[in-house]
Amino acid sequence: MSGNVYIYILVMAGVTYLIRLMPLALIRKEINNVYIRSFLYYVPYVTLAVMTFPAILGATATIWSGLAGFFVAVLLAYRGGNLFQVSLLACLTVFIIELFVVPGIF
Amino acid sequence: MNSNITNWKNGFRDGIPICLGYFAVSFTFGILAKGAGLTPFQAVLMSATNFTSAGQFAALGLIGASATYVEMSITQLVINMRYFLMSCALSQKLDSRAAFLHRFLVAFGNSDEIFGLSVCKEGKLNPFYNYGLFSIAMPGWALGTLCGTVSGSLLPERIISALSIALYAMFIAVIIPPAKGNKLLLGIILLSMISSLLFTQVSILNQITPGFKIIILTVLIAGIAAFLFPVREVADER
Numbered sequence: 001m002s003g004n005v006y007i008y009i010l011v012m013a014g015v016t017y018l019i020r021l022m023p024l025a026l027i028r029k030e031i032n033n034v035y036i037r038s039f040l041y042y043v044p045y046v047t048l049a050v051m052t053f054p055a056i057l058g059a060t061a062t063i064w065s066g067l068a069g070f071f072v073a074v075l076l077a078y079r080g081g082n083l084f085q086v087s088l089l090a091c092l093t094v095f096i097i098e099l100f101v102v103p104g105i106f
Numbered sequence: 107m108n109s110n111i112t113n114w115k116n117g118f119r120d121g122i123p124i125c126l127g128y129f130a131v132s133f134t135f136g137i138l139a140k141g142a143g144l145t146p147f148q149a150v151l152m153s154a155t156n157f158t159s160a161g162q163f164a165a166l167g168l169i170g171a172s173a174t175y176v177e178m179s180i181t182q183l184v185i186n187m188r189y190f191l192m193s194c195a196l197s198q199k200l201d202s203r204a205a206f207l208h209r210f211l212v213a214f215g216n217s218d219e220i221f222g223l224s225v226c227k228e229g230k231l232n233p234f235y236n237y238g239l240f241s242i243a244m245p246g247w248a249l250g251t252l253c254g255t256v257s258g259s260l261l262p263e264r265i266i267s268a269l270s271i272a273l274y275a276m277f278i279a280v281i282i283p284p285a286k287g288n289k290l291l292l293g294i295i296l297l298s299m300i301s302s303l304l305f306t307q308v309s310i311l312n313q314i315t316p317g318f319k320i321i322i323l324t325v326l327i328a329g330i331a332a333f334l335f336p337v338r339e340v341a342d343e344r
Contacts (some may be wrong), residue, residue, distance in 0.1 A: 090275030
């Protein structure tokens, strides 16, 4: 490593912040165009779904615990579990599956 | 004023899964940062000022390879471009009458997870909800980084593996409830997941980085959905 780590950090932070800031600072008025409004309405669902699957299957130590955690989360979310319950029970499922069902992975 | 405090508290409470998930991710980041030659202080400083996972992981590789500052900024721009889309969506959730300063603060904490939770809130977004999320998420992110750099073996691998699913489970908890009884949203979510899976399996498509995959699929699927199924009066009730 030859560059200055602090300058690297400053450059990264600056670029990342500007990307996050520009739309928020520039688009202050409510957009009236139905197409753009609809687009922005759908954005989070698509983005979060794309980020979640299939990445969730590779997040844990084995695909089986990831798969089990995925199903538990979907089921609980569907039945109206809140964020905390869904997250915690998915974590617990992964822990239990890795402990008992697929032993010897660690 | 009271509603600001309530919103902050709600955000703080909803952000607990983010905190846990961030701890697991940034713990791994801390271990790698140490391996790349960063001091604990530098690693935590990077986490505290950048607050983004993919960008920070990529930066370690670049720093290790003595990349130029220009290369660093272009890489960050490309990897983090998805935040641009997210901030566009968030710009419509904030009340246009609220103080301009809020937008500068909300922008700083607009990570994937904080975005996901704030944009799916019903009605207009009170920035204090956002600050509540940030107040619990950031300590998780910074503390995880610190623990990873100081001692990679502080937490057993089992715990890290279990915590690693927290953020994804949280996303599911955000997108599934509104899709209940709404076949259109359900279809869009399913289509997004299947397309995302295809992007990891089909050759050529799987060369595309995760950041760009998110941008391409979001623009494509949300764009087509908006064209085929325009939503009237969405912003206020949602």
